[in-house]
Amino acid sequence: MLKVSSLESGYGETQVLHGVDMDIRKGSVHALLGRNGVGKSTMLKTLIGQLPVRRGRITFQETDITALPSYAIARHGMAYVPETRDIFGALTVRENLQLASRLAPSEGAWSMQDTLAFFPNLEKRLNNGGHQLSGGEQQMLAIGRALMTDPNILILDEPTEGLAPIIIQQIFEKLLALKARGMTILLVEQNLHFALGLADDISLMSRGEIVWHGTSETLAHDTAAQSRWLGV
Template identity: 70%
Template structure:
């Protein structure tokens, strides 16, 4: 951001077919990291690869076509378009034989079935989040990146989203998750990285983090 480097010296590997949670206090660079991967923010050094192929330096549209899907904290659905139109638009990023269709998305998220002809602005917060995830899936991603998917949602909706992400994990989809809800993240993640001062300061799994009181206090503030 201008002359300020929010993220520096970051070394992060997400194993294929796993859920990797990127955690830390507010302002340490988690969202910036995701935006850098998707090409919304330029890199000043280093590179990002997907399956050994460099994606950094490419336009966000091209990165999405290569298989990186991103659901921002703000969801960024098109409020003036219907649910169906939001999904169909995202589907244009997928190649032939894509795994996801409008029908499959509404089967996965039944809440959207009766909302297909409603505008995005008419949806509740939970429905908008489901649409945002469904839209990302329509692109046929190799990796799904989620930024604070539980932000502002009611507990019952958080449970539904958790269950759906569990299903995606079981299907073998690679997921990179930024999340402030620690229990939500720990319940999903295979691997965990903690960020502090713009870089990775701790690596491990949920069991290791649960036993590390110092990491909780120093890097998560809990």
């Protein structure tokens, strides 16, 4: 559903991605893993149009989106939750969610009720400001907001970063439930255990290139690849 070939991008003089190939199947969870600074977040920013493509091609649901601006890519159904989560701290949880549904009105989209039923933690916090939420609640709000835009793919950059183990487990179960509903997910993670439990397919990145790809099951048994590319 999302095909990337020979993708190059970077910042100014610095080239970060040196010809990335990836193929994400509809309904699958695909994890992109690698050490710090190898280009994972750069890859996501390039996919969603926040960084221009220098070379290569991105095809999403048979449409060439390589040169599209980020708002047009979002309209094709790519929802992105950045590392920083980017919720509106000065707005309440209710206002954050209302904004999402207003920005992307769509027939099949989740309503606020659907979103609160899925994330009951948020229901108790509806009138709280975004900045009053815990890290886990912020992550749930960010994911909830993304879901309300009726995405065809959900792109998550390190959703577990900085969260306590019990909260990581909650996020894990939510993503597993989304997977069971058929949601396509592209996940960047530092937590190998989390990624292996959730993903069907894995790509390992090093210095802006994909150096290994295969199923989670294969990686779980490939301790050489784990130690070489992830340092575990």
